[in-house]
Amino acid sequence: MGGALGLGTASRDFAALNRATCSSHLAFGEMREATTWSGALIRTVTTAALVLLLTAMLAGAEPLTIKIGYVGRAEKKATISLLDYPPDNDGVAGARLALEDNNTTGKFLDQRFVMEEARVKDGADPTDTILRLADHGISFFIVDLSADMLLKAAEAGRGRGLVFFNAGAIDDRLREEDCRADVIHTAPTRSMLADGLAQYLVFKRWLRWLLVVGSHDNDKLFADALRRAAGRFGARIVEQRVFEDTGGARRTDSGLVQIQRQIPLFLQGAPAHDVVVAADESEVFASYLPYRTRDPRPVAGSAGLIPKSWDAAHDQWGANQLQNRFMQSFSRRMTALDMQAWSAARMIGEAATRVKSGDPHTILAYLKGPDFGLAAFKGQKLTLRDWNLQLRQPILLADGRTIVSVSPQEGFLHQFSELDTLGIDRPETKCRLK
Amino acid sequence: MKPGTAMWLRTIGGICVAFVLAGNARAYKAYVSNEKSNTISVIDTAERKVVGTIKVGQRPRGIAITRDQKYVLVAVGDDDTIQMIDTASNRVVDTLPSGPDPELFTDDPSGRLLYVANENDNTVTIIDIERRARLGDVEVGVEPEGMGLSPDGKILVNTSETTNMAHFIDTATHQIVANILVDARPRFAQFKDDGSELWVSSEIGGTVSVIDPLKRVVKNKISFTVPGMRQEAIQPVGIAITHDGKTGFVALGPANRIAVIDGTSHQVQKFLLVGQRVWHMAFTPDEKYLLTTNGVSNDVSVIDVAALKVIDTIQVGELPWGVAISQR
Numbered sequence: 001m002g003g004a005l006g007l008g009t010a011s012r013d014f015a016a017l018n019r020a021t022c023s024s025h026l027a028f029g030e031m032r033e034a035t036t037w038s039g040a041l042i043r044t045v046t047t048a049a050l051v052l053l054l055t056a057m058l059a060g061a062e063p064l065t066i067k068i069g070y071v072g073r074a075e076k077k078a079t080i081s082l083l084d085y086p087p088d089n090d091g092v093a094g095a096r097l098a099l100e101d102n103n104t105t106g107k108f109l110d111q112r113f114v115m116e117e118a119r120v121k122d123g124a125d126p127t128d129t130i131l132r133l134a135d136h137g138i139s140f141f142i143v144d145l146s147a148d149m150l151l152k153a154a155e156a157g158r159g160r161g162l163v164f165f166n167a168g169a170i171d172d173r174l175r176e177e178d179c180r181a182d183v184i185h186t187a188p189t190r191s192m193l194a195d196g197l198a199q200y201l202v203f204k205r206w207l208r209w210l211l212v213v214g215s216h217d218n219d220k221l222f223a224d225a226l227r228r229a230a231g232r233f234g235a236r237i238v239e240q241r242v243f244e245d246t247g248g249a250r251r252t253d254s255g256l257v258q259i260q261r262q263i264p265l266f267l268q269g270a271p272a273h274d275v276v277v278a279a280d281e282s283e284v285f286a287s288y289l290p291y292r293t294r295d296p297r298p299v300a301g302s303a304g305l306i307p308k309s310w311d312a313a314h315d316q317w318g319a320n321q322l323q324n325r326f327m328q329s330f331s332r333r334m335t336a337l338d339m340q341a342w343s344a345a346r347m348i349g350e351a352a353t354r355v356k357s358g359d360p361h362t363i364l365a366y367l368k369g370p371d372f373g374l375a376a377f378k379g380q381k382l383t384l385r386d387w388n389l390q391l392r393q394p395i396l397l398a399d400g401r402t403i404v405s406v407s408p409q410e411g412f413l414h415q416f417s418e419l420d421t422l423g424i425d426r427p428e429t430k431c432r433l434k
Numbered sequence: 435m436k437p438g439t440a441m442w443l444r445t446i447g448g449i450c451v452a453f454v455l456a457g458n459a460r461a462y463k464a465y466v467s468n469e470k471s472n473t474i475s476v477i478d479t480a481e482r483k484v485v486g487t488i489k490v491g492q493r494p495r496g497i498a499i500t501r502d503q504k505y506v507l508v509a510v511g512d513d514d515t516i517q518m519i520d521t522a523s524n525r526v527v528d529t530l531p532s533g534p535d536p537e538l539f540t541d542d543p544s545g546r547l548l549y550v551a552n553e554n555d556n557t558v559t560i561i562d563i564e565r566r567a568r569l570g571d572v573e574v575g576v577e578p579e580g581m582g583l584s585p586d587g588k589i590l591v592n593t594s595e596t597t598n599m600a601h602f603i604d605t606a607t608h609q610i611v612a613n614i615l616v617d618a619r620p621r622f623a624q625f626k627d628d629g630s631e632l633w634v635s636s637e638i639g640g641t642v643s644v645i646d647p648l649k650r651v652v653k654n655k656i657s658f659t660v661p662g663m664r665q666e667a668i669q670p671v672g673i674a675i676t677h678d679g680k681t682g683f684v685a686l687g688p689a690n691r692i693a694v695i696d697g698t699s700h701q702v703q704k705f706l707l708v709g710q711r712v713w714h715m716a717f718t719p720d721e722k723y724l725l726t727t728n729g730v731s732n733d734v735s736v737i738d739v740a741a742l743k744v745i746d747t748i749q750v751g752e753l754p755w756g757v758a759i760s761q762r
Contacts, residue, residue: 101576101596101597104556104575104576104596104597105575105576105596105597105598105599108575108597108599108601108610108613109613109615318553318577318595318619321535321553321554321577321595324535324554325554325576346596350598350618353598353615354615373617373618373638373639374618374638375595375596375598375618375619375637375638379688380638380666380667380669381618381638381639381640381666417664417666418664418666419666
């Protein structure tokens with residue numbers, strides 16, 4: 001590995017090209033002497049050959065272009081807090097910043113990264129979008145779609161050698177029974193998020209959890225992950241309550257008058273608990289819990305102390321620089337989805353730098369291999385779980401103002417990597433990569 | 435002679451030797467930047483005690499002493515400048531115009547120019563120290579950090595943390611003449627005094643690349659395995675190499691250890707347990723001692739270079755990061 005690269009190499013190429021061009025002019029001049037029909041034929045053939053040769057050489061001098069597709073959701077999800085409302089370029093902005101980073105490196109290596117963006121409506125079939133982008137020469141796809149749509153997208157690419165990066169879907173099943181050898185996951189799983197939170201609550205000895213679950217499928221999946229985490233790390237769910245989504249607007253002119261009466265009523269009569277843990281990915285009620293609980297208890301999960309891959313307040317391990325670069329480029333703060341997309345685009349860049357190629361097979365092989373590690377401002381390198389292509393990563397615990405802690409917590413040991421104390425581990429996996 | 439007498443004589447002899455040594459130990463000043471306290475702790479290296487504390491700007495990290503020994507320069511990243519501390523008065527007397535968020539820097543052999551890595555804008559700034567003037571910028575990779583100058587002053591090496599390269603910059607033309615790919619998040623660059631090797635540490639990659647500065651290729655890569663320690667905790671940062679080039683020291687960050695490396699074979703000889711999250715190092719000018727900054731335990735470890743032993747720990751300010759030692 002290593003070697004002198006970049007500008008020196010490029011200028012040598014140009015010198016070679018100049019020499020070739022000069023000598024071809026010379027040859028062309030000599031040909032003009034010929035006056036016969038055969039001479040004219042020779043002249044034509046030679047000219048054609050020269051044009052071909054020059055075209056080929058010019059192509060060689062151009063930087064290697066690596067094309068990336070970003071396929072995101074057309075709709076934005078509703079949130080309780082205005083502060084959490086997703087920006088229009090949520091996710092894709094992260095990928096764009098990584099592309100800039102890749103291109104800064106690329107200018108030293110004669111590599112260029114470009115990106116095309118597409119949006120797919122919720123529930124629609126993304127097949128046509130994927131095929132259209134693939135026809136533009138795109139082999140790498142950063143995808144923020146629901147689990148089912150992601151699987152359809154990947155299926156559309158089967159046999160075409162496309163590589164997918166799941167930056168948005170946190171469903172464990174995509175890394176388990178529905179795992180694929182051409183889908184890499186930069187988004188953490190629900191079980192990783194739940195384990196990251198559970199380790200901290202156990203460290204705090206907040207062992208008795210009152211679990212409040214939303215009525216949507218995703219909420220139930222997060223509750224499953226939290227229940228599993230409690231079991232693994234020695235916490236106890238004293239009771240579980242379901243908060244039914246009866247519909248209704250998240251913002252009303254009458255305001256919060258009723259909510260501060262409803263929440264204590266909903267939580268009354270619960271057994272003694274140390275913490276209220278909420279599973280509400282659908283953003284129906286969790287953000288209403290802090291400061292409104294019946295008993296004065298902290299809230300964690302979908303509100304209060306939230307486990308996530310990234311947060312606007314994260315500034316450790318050089319993260320400050322990334323946050324500054326992001327702010328300068330997009331005039332807003334960086335979200336978890338931005339970070340997950342940034343990681344995907346940087347993985348492509350990092351691999352292309354190392355293997356000096358834009359070939360999807362070569363890049364995928366490098367990412368799956370033992371030499372790959374991503375520097376992602378999390379205090380240690382991020383690597384891929386080779387059994388299901390999930391990016392190992394620490395989980396940040398954010399309260400909306402600061403980073404309270406980062407899991408894995410001290411003392412949660414693992415024979416291979418402490419990051420594998422988060423989420424479903426190799427011995428339990430249902431994934432068979434194909 | 436009775437055995438008892440011999441022991442007595444030995445003891446008295448020992449005391450005398452110790453006395454003479456203490457009398458001979460040159461006192462240098464070590465300046466330690468405390469990233470969190472916004473102060474510099476001044477250590478008397480003979481007494482191994484903090485003898486003064488200097489208030490500086492926000493987030494002091496990179497620190498060095500000018501060749502004429504008149505000033506301590508400290509990069510205060512969150513104030514986007516480099517402060518100059520008068521070594522006579524221990525006061526901040528002036529600033530140098532770096533780019534945004536300066537972190538590490540190095541001066542040229544004449545002591546006239548300062549080369550500064552600015553983490554926030556992908557440039558290396560060149561400063562005329564005497565005139566306090568910014569002479570120009572060189573565009574490098576993403577998040578420039580480590581700075582090393584070849585002993586002849588002709589080649590400046592800058593490492594960029596996200597681009598993962600050591601950029602070779604011709605100091606006469608300010609042009610990049612080579613880019614050498616190293617492992618992830620390169621943080622520090624150190625030439626041997628004879629210019630025969632350049633060592634670059636990769637914090638996330640967990641390695642030190644040994645580069646041949648003439649051929650401009652990585653000729654060796656040093657990795658570290660500490661028994662019972664997870665690999666992710668091994669994060670090489672600061673590097674110090676003895677004048678004769680025979681021994682190298684590499685700070686391993688959260689592994690809380692300094693690796694001692696044979697300068698010729700590049701084999702790891704030994705690990706020295708220091709404080710928590712060790713960042714950077716500096717030798718006393720006589721090379722008897724090596725001081726390390728331990729970020730999380732708020733102290734400085736003193737290593738006896740000949741014995742390769744940690745002999746003392748000095749409490750400093752909060753989150754010590756860089757260290758520079760006066761030449762007299």
